[in-house]
Amino acid sequence: MLSLHLGAHKTASTHLQQSLRQVREELGQGGLCYAGPKTLRAMTLAEALERGGASRPARECRQAMSELAANHAQLLLSEENILGGTRRYNMIAENGVLYPHAGRRVRQVIQMAGRGxxxxxLSLRDPAAYNQSAFALQVSLGNEIELDPWLHGRDPTRVRWSGLVKRLAAIDSVDRIVIWRYEDYRELRPRVLELMLGEELAALIPELPPSNVSLTQAGYDWFRKRAMADSEEDLRVLVRRAQRRFSRDAGHAPLQLFDDEVRARSALMYAREVSLVRATEKVQFLDP
Known part of the structure; x- marks a missing residue:
């Protein structure tokens, strides 16, 4: 049995992965092999996906997965970068396609896993919030400073979740796609875990505090001003300083890069996309 937790990025994937990693040995004793980002990146999964199924990295990754999951009835792989990255054009292509290479990459991972x-x-998120959080991630990695160049002319309210899901559903080796909204994650988490792991193993998963706390608005404003004024600054160091100086714990307001009109339009687009996703073949949509 094979399960792939694809993320997407900025939809509480890290929180779920950290929870699973806490009890990885116990899951293994229960017959389930869990491989998260750290394990899969050590297998050079990213290089295998870039170079294709016949490449040496792909063969090595296939062998590593086989050895990792030996003597386990279930294999769960969790890595949001299977879909693609969050750099410009990787997450959303110039033509507006979300994770443009996701179909090929997911198909290849299933083949390498060798489990049928x-x-x-997969978790979905409101488009404007999704774009904002993905941009903030690139800021924290030292890859971006301002929002507009990262958006490269895209409307931040137009995230075609339905197109992505339709492409994933078209993969012959995909039996089912379990989908929920990021906004419902906290309430749905026990059910998601039961579907991933089974009721008995799901009961082992601890509840952890939130992970990946983003920049506050004051922190981003400070970072942007300093970064634009001094091209010699190490952006990653600058971001860490901004996070320490302007934290949520100190009472600073969360990051908000879009106005009320954009957020309202995004909510409408999100509702339409969710309706289309619900109607897609192979989808099991979870509601609170």
Whole structure:
């Protein structure tokens, strides 16, 4: 049995992965092999996906997965970068396609895992909030300073979740796609875990505090001003300083890069996309 938790990025994936990693040995004793980002990146999964299924990295990754999951009835892989990255054009292509290479990459991972057909797990998020959080991630990695160049002319309210899901559903080796809204994650988390792991193993998963706390508005404003004024600054160091000086714990307001009109339009677009996703073949949509 094969399950792929695809993320997407900035939809509480890290929180779920950290929770699973806490009890990885116990899951293994229960017959489930869990491989998260750290394990899969050590297997050079990213290089295998870039170079294709016949490449040496792909063969090595296939062998590593086989050895990792030996003597386990279930294999769960969790890595949001299977879909693609969050750099410009990687997350959303110039033509507006979300994770443009996701279909090929997911198909290849299923082939490398060698466990037959797969169940996919995917979380959706409001478009404007999704774009803002993905941009903030690139800021924290030292890759971006300002929002407009990262958006490269895209409307931040237009994230075609339905197109992505339709492409994933078209993969013959995908049996089912379990989908939920990021906004419902806290309430749905026990059910998501039961579907991923089974009721008995799901009961082992601890509840952890939130991870990946983003920049505050004051922190981003300070970072942007300093970064634009001094091209010699190490952006990653600058971001860490901004996070320490202007934290949420100190009472600073969360990051907000879009106005009320954009957020309202985004909510409408999100509702339409969710309706289309619900109607897609192979989808099991979870509601609170």
């Amino acid at each position: 057909n797969a169940t996919l797990f």
